[in-house]
Amino acid sequence: MAFDRAASRAARLDFPALARLHDGRPLVFLDGPAGTQVPETVISAVARHYRTCNANTHGQFVTSIECDAALWHARQAVADLLGADGPERISFGANMTTLTFALSRAIGRKLHPGDEVVITELDHEANRGPWLRLKERGVIVREVRLLPSGRLDYDHLRECIGPRTRLLAIGYSSNALGTVNDVALARELTRAVGAWLVVDAVHYAPHFVLDVRALDPDFLVCSAYKFYGPHVGILYSRPGLLEELDTDALATQEPTAPYRIETGTLNFAAIAGVRAAIDYLAGFGDGRTLRERLVSALTGISAHEHGLARQYYEAVRSLPGVTVWGPDFADRARAPTVSITVRHQTAAAVAHALAEQGICVWDGDFYAARAIEVLGLKAAGGVLRTGMSLYSSEQDVERLVTALAALCRGQSAAPARAAGLTSPDTLGR
Numbered sequence: 001m002a003f004d005r006a007a008s009r010a011a012r013l014d015f016p017a018l019a020r021l022h023d024g025r026p027l028v029f030l031d032g033p034a035g036t037q038v039p040e041t042v043i044s045a046v047a048r049h050y051r052t053c054n055a056n057t058h059g060q061f062v063t064s065i066e067c068d069a070a071l072w073h074a075r076q077a078v079a080d081l082l083g084a085d086g087p088e089r090i091s092f093g094a095n096m097t098t099l100t101f102a103l104s105r106a107i108g109r110k111l112h113p114g115d116e117v118v119i120t121e122l123d124h125e126a127n128r129g130p131w132l133r134l135k136e137r138g139v140i141v142r143e144v145r146l147l148p149s150g151r152l153d154y155d156h157l158r159e160c161i162g163p164r165t166r167l168l169a170i171g172y173s174s175n176a177l178g179t180v181n182d183v184a185l186a187r188e189l190t191r192a193v194g195a196w197l198v199v200d201a202v203h204y205a206p207h208f209v210l211d212v213r214a215l216d217p218d219f220l221v222c223s224a225y226k227f228y229g230p231h232v233g234i235l236y237s238r239p240g241l242l243e244e245l246d247t248d249a250l251a252t253q254e255p256t257a258p259y260r261i262e263t264g265t266l267n268f269a270a271i272a273g274v275r276a277a278i279d280y281l282a283g284f285g286d287g288r289t290l291r292e293r294l295v296s297a298l299t300g301i302s303a304h305e306h307g308l309a310r311q312y313y314e315a316v317r318s319l320p321g322v323t324v325w326g327p328d329f330a331d332r333a334r335a336p337t338v339s340i341t342v343r344h345q346t347a348a349a350v351a352h353a354l355a356e357q358g359i360c361v362w363d364g365d366f367y368a369a370r371a372i373e374v375l376g377l378k379a380a381g382g383v384l385r386t387g388m389s390l391y392s393s394e395q396d397v398e399r400l401v402t403a404l405a406a407l408c409r410g411q412s413a414a415p416a417r418a419a420g421l422t423s424p425d426t427l428g429r
Contacts, residue, residue: 002300003284003285003297003299003300003301003303003304003390004300004304005304005393005394007284007300007304008304008390008391008392008393009393011039011284011390011391012391012393014039014040014041014280014391015037015038015039015040015391016040016043017029017037017038018037018391022358023358025357025358026358027358027359027360028358028359028360028396028399028400029360029389029391029392029396030359030360030361030386030387030388030392030396030400031360031361031362031387032206032226032387032388032389032392033175033203033226033337033362033366033385033387034362034366034387035225035226035231036206036225036226036227036228036389037228037389037391038228038229038230038273038277039228039277039280041276041279041280042228042229042230042273042276042277042280043273044276045272045273045275045276046230046269046270046272046273046276048272049067049070049268049269049272049273050269052066053066053067053070054067054268054269055067056265056268057071057268067268070268070271070272070275071266071268071271072087073275074092074271074272074274074275075087075088075090075092075258076090077274077275077278077279077290078090078234078274078275078278080278080289080290080291080294081205081210081278081281081294082205082210082211082212082220082222082236083209083210083211083212083213083214083291084212084213084236085213085239087258088256088257088258089212089236089237089238089239089257089258090234090235090236090258091234091235091237091242091257091258091259091260091261091262092232092233092234092235092258092262092266092267092271092274093232093233093234093235093261093262094231094232094233094267095223095231095232095233096126096200096202096221096222096223096233096234097126097130097233098233099221099233099234099235099261100126100127100130100198100200100221101129101130102247102248102261102263103130103198103219103221103235103245103261104130104131104133104134105130105247105248106245106246106247106248106261107166107167107196107245108133108134108137108139109245109246110166110244110245110246111134111137111139111166112138113137113138113139114138114139114140114164115139115140115164115166116139116140116141116142116162116164116165116166117131117134117139117140117141117142117165117166117167117168117169118141118142118143118144118157118160118161118165118167118168118169119131119132119141119142119143119144119168119169119170120143120144120146120152120157120169120170120171120181121143121144121145121146121152121370121371121374122144122146122150122152122171122174122176122177122179122181122368122370122371123169123170123171123174123200123368123370123371124171124174124175124176124200124202124203124366124367124368125367125368125369125370126200126202126367127169127170127171127198127200127221128169128370131167131169139166140164142160143160143370144156144157144160144170145374146370146371146374146375148375149326149327150174150177150179150325150326150327150375151179151327152179152181152182154182154185157185157186157189158189161189161190161192161193161195162193163193165190165193165195166195166196167190167195167196167197167198168186168189168190168195168196168197168198169198169200170183170186170197170198170199170200171199171200171201171202171203171204172199172200172201172203172204172205173201173203173204173207173208173334173335173337174203174326174335174337174368174371175202175203175337175366175367175368176339176365176366176368176371176372176382176383176385177325177326177327177334177337177339177368177371178203178309178326178327178334178335178336178337178338178339179326179327179333179334179335180204180208180332180333180334180335183197183199183215183217184215186199187215187216187217196218196219196241197216197217197218197219198217198218198219198220198221199215199217199219199220199221200220200221200222201220201221201222202221202222202223202226203226203335203337204222204335205222205223205226205227206226206227206228206389207298207301207302207305207306207335207336208298208302208332208335209294209295209298209299209302210222212236216238217236217238218237218238218241219235219236219237219238219241220235220236221233221234221235221236222234224270224273224274224277227277227278227281228277228280228281228390229270229273229274229276229277229278230267230269230270230271230273230274230277231270232267232270232271232273232274234274235258235261237257237258237261239257240257241257242256242257242258242260242261243255243256243257243260245260245261247260247261248263249261249263250263278290278294281294281297281298281301282294282297283297284296284297284300284301284390285297285298285299285300301390302332302336304388304390304392305336305388305389305390305392306329306332306336306388308336308388308392308393308394308396308397309329309335309336309337309338309386309388310329311394311397312338312386312388312397312400312401313328313329313338315397315401316338316340316401316404319401319404319405319408320408320409321342321343321344321345321408322340322341322342322343322404322408323340323341323343324338324339324340325339325340325341325375325377325383326338326339335387336387336388337385337386337387337388338385338386338387339383339384339385339386340383340384340386341377341380341383341384342384342404342407342408345407346363346380346381347363347364347380347381347382347383347384348363348364348381349381350363350384350404350407351363351384353403353407354400354403354404354407357399357403359399359400359403361384361385361386361400362384362385363381363382363383363384363385364381364382364383365377365378365382365383366382366385386400
């Protein structure tokens with residue numbers, strides 16, 4: 001089966017939240033980059049865990065044994081999603097940020113004063129802050145520049161990678177601008193100097209096929225709540241690496257992957273929901289194995305989402321006073337995420353005006369604070385971000401564009417009150 005508009009329309013019935021009305025009209029959920037809605041099968045899987053096998057692991061009794069099996073099967077499902085070679089490569093945590101802090105502390109214990117770590121100005125703070133903290137250990141942190149185009153300066157990246165580089169932390173796709181980074185180049189450069197590569201795939205995983213065997217990162221993180229699951233953080237580790245690290249773990253913790261970086265009791269019910277979300281995605285694809293079905297499904301979902309995002313991109317950039325930030329859609333150079341500013345309006349004012357019409361979109365910096373600052377958009381309150389998901393429709397895009405067009409004509413504009421607000425025409429463009 002191929003995922004197309006008909007499949008998307010049918011899928012909308014799977015999401016209870018999409019039945020909500022606001023002032024008699026359906027809500028338009030274009031807020032997926034901050035977390036997608038959840039299908040009924042995932043909700044049921046979480047509830048079923050509590051009803052049938054709510055126990056801790058490693059017991060001799062039936063509910064504990066079932067919990068063990070469910071946890072291992074969830075690891076295997078994530079491995080299939082990422083293209084990993086087995087469930088022992090997959091660790092779980094409260095969220096991506098918690099896992100990255102744990103990873104940075106463990107890696108920091110292997111570093112020495114004068115060693116270098118490279119991050120980027122484009123990244124989410126969750127892939128910057130944990131590594132910036134290593135300065136306390138005498139580690140030098142270099143930052144790859146962000147260009148006004150919304151792309152990284154790859155010449156500067158090459159300059160930043162050198163003989164003292166021990167690690168590069170880079171996002172696969174920007175959650176603020178949608179920019180897809182050249183992670184293959186990052187792998188080539190880090191491999192040449194023997195440095196580790198940490199990839200933040202939180203914003204990439206919902207919209208593209210991931211293949212960690214081909215990419216070969218040392219570590220990769222993502223979050224299930226971005227692809228129709230519960231709030232669970234996921235860490236992929238290259239074979240043997242976790243065992244090399246002095247992680248924050250109790251003496252009773254199993255010292256091997258995937259357990260070595262997992263602290264305390266995991267959220268087993270939510271992890272059951274992660275597996276259900278992956279099974280749900282696979283249901284839109286063809287193939288003999290779960291991996292084949294996931295690749296097939298995500299290929300079709302990606303095409304659907306990018307088609308809608310391009311439609312919105314082309315429509316909104318023609319509106320008076322609107323500036324679209326980030327690269328265009330050539331060669332899938334961006335995720336199906338589009339961020340804009342509206343002249344003389346703060347992002348919050350525009351988001352509020354849209355919310356009054358039942359349209360859910362985000363405003364701000366989305367914790368990509370450094371990128372928003374570099375682009376000169378902080379005074380404007382950041383950007384207005386729209387993201388497409390598998391349940392997004394042409395009607396959703398039309399409602400959004402119609403509402404924005406009216407706002408740009410001044411029919412429902414709310415005044416911008418940010419001190420020193422500058423027209424987006426002069427902000428880095």
